[in-house]
Amino acid sequence: xxxxxxxxxxxxxxxxxxxxxxxxxxxxxxxxxxxxxxxxxxxxxxxxxxxxxxxxxxxxxxxxxxxxxxxxxxxxxxxxxxxxxxxxxxxxxxxxxxxxxxxxxxxxxxxxxxxxxxxxxxxxxxxxxxxxxxxxxxxxxxxxxxxxxxxxxxxxxxxxxxxxxxxxxxxxxxxxxxxxxxxxxxxxxxxxxxxxxxxxxxxxxxxxxxxxxxxxxxxxxxxxxxxxxxxxxxxxxxxxxxxxxxxxxxxxxxxxxxxxxxxxxxxxxxxxxxxxxxxxxxxxxxxxxxxxxxxxxxxx
Amino acid sequence: xxxxxxxxxxxxxxxxxxxxxxxxxxxxxxxxxxxxxxxxxxxxxxxxxxxxxxxxxxxxxxxxxxxxxxxxxxxxxxxxxxxxxxxxxxxxxxxxxxxxxxxxxxxxxxxxxxxxxxxxxxxxxxxxxxxxxxxxxxxxxxxxxxxxxxxxxxxxxxxxxxxxxxxxxxxxxxxxxxxxxxxxxxxxxxxxxxxxxxxxxxxxxxxxxxxxxxxxxxxxxxxxxxxxxxxxxxxxxxxxxxxxxxxxxxxxxxxxxxxxxxxxxxxxxxxxxxxxxxxxxxxxxxxxxxxxxxxxxxxxxxxxxxxxxxxxxxxxxxxxxxxxxxxxxxxxxxxxxxx
Numbered sequence: 001x002x003x004x005x006x007x008x009x010x011x012x013x014x015x016x017x018x019x020x021x022x023x024x025x026x027x028x029x030x031x032x033x034x035x036x037x038x039x040x041x042x043x044x045x046x047x048x049x050x051x052x053x054x055x056x057x058x059x060x061x062x063x064x065x066x067x068x069x070x071x072x073x074x075x076x077x078x079x080x081x082x083x084x085x086x087x088x089x090x091x092x093x094x095x096x097x098x099x100x101x102x103x104x105x106x107x108x109x110x111x112x113x114x115x116x117x118x119x120x121x122x123x124x125x126x127x128x129x130x131x132x133x134x135x136x137x138x139x140x141x142x143x144x145x146x147x148x149x150x151x152x153x154x155x156x157x158x159x160x161x162x163x164x165x166x167x168x169x170x171x172x173x174x175x176x177x178x179x180x181x182x183x184x185x186x187x188x189x190x191x192x193x194x195x196x197x198x199x200x201x202x203x204x205x206x207x208x209x210x211x212x213x214x215x216x217x218x219x220x221x222x223x224x225x226x227x228x229x230x231x232x233x234x235x236x237x238x239x240x241x242x243x244x245x246x247x248x249x250x251x252x253x254x255x256x257x258x259x260x261x262x263x264x265x266x267x268x269x270x271x272x273x274x275x276x277x278x279x280x281x282x283x284x285x286x287x288x289x290x291x292x293x294x295x296x297x298x299x300x
Numbered sequence: 301x302x303x304x305x306x307x308x309x310x311x312x313x314x315x316x317x318x319x320x321x322x323x324x325x326x327x328x329x330x331x332x333x334x335x336x337x338x339x340x341x342x343x344x345x346x347x348x349x350x351x352x353x354x355x356x357x358x359x360x361x362x363x364x365x366x367x368x369x370x371x372x373x374x375x376x377x378x379x380x381x382x383x384x385x386x387x388x389x390x391x392x393x394x395x396x397x398x399x400x401x402x403x404x405x406x407x408x409x410x411x412x413x414x415x416x417x418x419x420x421x422x423x424x425x426x427x428x429x430x431x432x433x434x435x436x437x438x439x440x441x442x443x444x445x446x447x448x449x450x451x452x453x454x455x456x457x458x459x460x461x462x463x464x465x466x467x468x469x470x471x472x473x474x475x476x477x478x479x480x481x482x483x484x485x486x487x488x489x490x491x492x493x494x495x496x497x498x499x500x501x502x503x504x505x506x507x508x509x510x511x512x513x514x515x516x517x518x519x520x521x522x523x524x525x526x527x528x529x530x531x532x533x534x535x536x537x538x539x540x541x542x543x544x545x546x547x548x549x550x551x552x553x554x555x556x557x558x559x560x561x562x563x564x565x566x567x568x569x570x571x572x573x574x575x576x577x578x579x580x581x582x583x584x585x586x587x588x589x590x591x592x593x594x595x596x597x598x599x600x601x602x603x604x605x606x607x608x609x610x611x612x613x614x615x616x617x618x619x620x621x622x623x624x625x626x627x628x629x630x631x632x633x634x635x636x637x638x639x
Contacts, residue, residue: 002418013468016433018418020425025416038426046432051394053436054356059465063458067357068364068402076405083404087397222380270352271384 005057005070005077012059019058023048026082030089040092047088048081155212156185163192165208168201213294226256227264228273228295235284244284268292353443355384355391363399367406422472430473434482437466438489445492463489464580471624479624486631490576502562504537504546504633533617535627548610548630550617555584555610555626557596559635562604570638571596571606581629586611595638 003015003022027044028035035041049058056064072080159166166189174182186193198204230251235244251261265282268274273291276282284292358381365374375382385392422430441462448456466483473479487505537546537559546559557573578584578591587594587609596608615622 012465014420016469017420017422017425020429021418024426042426042428042432045426045429049429049433050436051397053433053440054353054394055360056357058433059437059462061458061461063461064357068360072405073408073410075408075410079405079408080401083401084397087400270354271388 002074002078004074005072008052008058009060009070016058019049020045022078023081023085026085027089030086032089032093034093034096044085044088044092048084051084152212153181153184157188159208159211160189160192162204162207162211163189163196164198164204165211167193167196167198168204169208169212171198171201172205210293223256223260223264224267224271225295227251227261228268228292230256231268231274231282231284232289232293235289242286244286244289246282246284248280248282268295352384352388352391353447355381355388356394359391359395359398360402363395363402366399367402422469425472427473427475427478430469431478431482434466434470434473435485437462437469438483438485441466442485442489442492445489449492459489459492460580463577467577467580467625467628470628471621473624474620479628483628483631486577486628490632502539502635504539504630504635506627506630507536507538535617535623535630537630537633548617548626553612553614555613557606557608557610557633559600559606560604562600562606564604566600566635566637567602567604568599570599571608571635572638573608573610574634574636575610575630576632576634577629581625583615584611584613584626584629 003018007015008019023045024041027041031037031040031044052058055067055069057067057069069077069080156166156169159169166185170182170185170193173185231246234250235246237244248258248261248265252258256264265274265276269276273288273295274282274284275288358378362378362381365371365378385395441459444459444462445456448459463486466486470479470482473482533550535548537548539545545561546557549556549558573594573596575586575591575594578586584591587597591611594610596606598606598608600606613626615626617623617626
């Protein structure tokens, strides 16, 4: 009797041997010449069970929310597992192939059983085709949202008190071909920009980018972004060591409560921007401060 | 399901360059690149370092949404995840893997399922994989408890469930060294369950008797170093560097604790015995109902010894799998004076 995603979630003890047997069987299939190397086979199996555990499926019961994996039919779930095994096996084979290319049998193509070599089945990117070949492309779509564009425009307008910086950004946008926004900004600020010439362009651009980042953070309703912004604003520099300290209490005001500050700090610690474990006094390096100044994410 | 390209080209509109520009300004990569997950390590003790549980769990839904013609609402919903993926190499790699594997499921109907018969006995499972799974579950529990502590939330039930599953899986490991490796982080996790307001007088860990020793008679060593003969009917305990010793024995269905050489300050006193993982094992009915506060039935004797029942169970110490379960339950045992 085959196992299902539901079985793995609610009855791991009974179904773990079946899962391992299936993964092992597929790993041997895809590992080709390494099918009898138990370290390689176990390595692939471990990778998949680690992934399924992290996703909250293995033994998750009612404690973890169901995901799209729970809603796949059995054929789809097995296809998911098989493909995951195949990708990891190919990854392992690639690692073997690289360092042995000059000495081993891999150098001689006649020694490879071509029809059994999983690498030969990879014709394109193993990560599939569009719509989103990488998260970056999805991010770009997210950033293309109209609301975000309005926010960017607002932040660019904040530069109007520094016309050279505003002009530097307009020029940058112009070079990118964002004509409608450029025209809109030029029309609005034509008096400030009249007869202005730019020298030290990169310097003005750097200052403008810094202000834009600050404006984006300040406009955000995302708790972690707000806390991040405050950390960059309220830090005290120590002159003898490369360290900035911030008292948690200084981050609290009518806009953010103490509990929200803690929540925001926890989030920043989790994403690796802070090395903080609940101390009253937060210590930052200048590198961390720089990353915090650039931190931005969408959502509440 | 495979209509995922439709409608997207118009979203990738004239603002794409603007978005690229924004990305250049905002992108930050605080973590060092680390493309591999924690596989093929000796153990998974460092599991938590690059693990961003709340983001990771969204990956299947995110991939599914992308493959099913993601809506504007989807993109907004997954916005924080997207920005996280840009800065986190580990989650980024997992996203790519999961996206591709989800892609392979498109259009498959139920009737395509066919697998050859799979073994149901855990005896066919690789020992290395079994050890790895136990470590994963324990580390996952530690992560859950750590998160709960930071967020002032309550996730004990989930963590306990994970630990319980690790302990039940580990009972199939008959080699003590393997079992010790599988459960090596249990003691660390126990600290999350400890009551810091009432420190213990002594903490005991299980040791394994190896019968006659070659030099000084009977030698007892920590469970991570030596094997155990079958049919052993006691779990030996040790506190510190052999200064205090004890054992758990079974009299019919009653589990009894025996301690020796307890200090003067404890003699004549009743003790509170705490077994942090006692509640994980349902088949044991602990005296008083709370394994973290079992009151000894008698005071410590004038000679520093104590023998007191802990609870009853249908498990049998003479059965190797039951023995392993109980040994894991007694991974840590603390005592303190009752008053």
